[in-house]
Amino acid sequence: MTARYYTSTAIYMVIPSEGGHRYRFLCEDTVTPVCTTSVYASPDPFQTALTAWEKEGRQHFELCPRCGKWIAADSYPAHASHCTPPK
Numbered sequence: 001m002t003a004r005y006y007t008s009t010a011i012y013m014v015i016p017s018e019g020g021h022r023y024r025f026l027c028e029d030t031v032t033p034v035c036t037t038s039v040y041a042s043p044d045p046f047q048t049a050l051t052a053w054e055k056e057g058r059q060h061f062e063l064c065p066r067c068g069k070w071i072a073a074d075s076y077p078a079h080a081s082h083c084t085p086p087k
């Protein structure tokens with residue numbers, strides 16, 4: 001059996017904000033910001049990142065089945081055509 005690991009969210013930055021935290025999700029290929037969420041109040045900003053991802057982040061990304069990176073949906077077609085499968 002081959003185990004395959006996908007990160008559950010794209011890489012992100014936590015931005016302290018009044019009343020909580022915002023999250024800025026980045027394309028894992030170009031490492032550029034794709035979206036910044038509204039403010040989420042939570043004592044655990046890393047746990048809440050999953051909620052922010054499901055509600056506001058994920059819709060802006062495609063998961064590349066070849067390399068397992070979260071790619072900005074806008075640039076995914078170009079990525080997919082250039083992505084080399086890992087050996």
Ligand SMILES: [Zn+2]
Nearest residue numbers: 064066067083
């Ligand atoms: Zn890829």
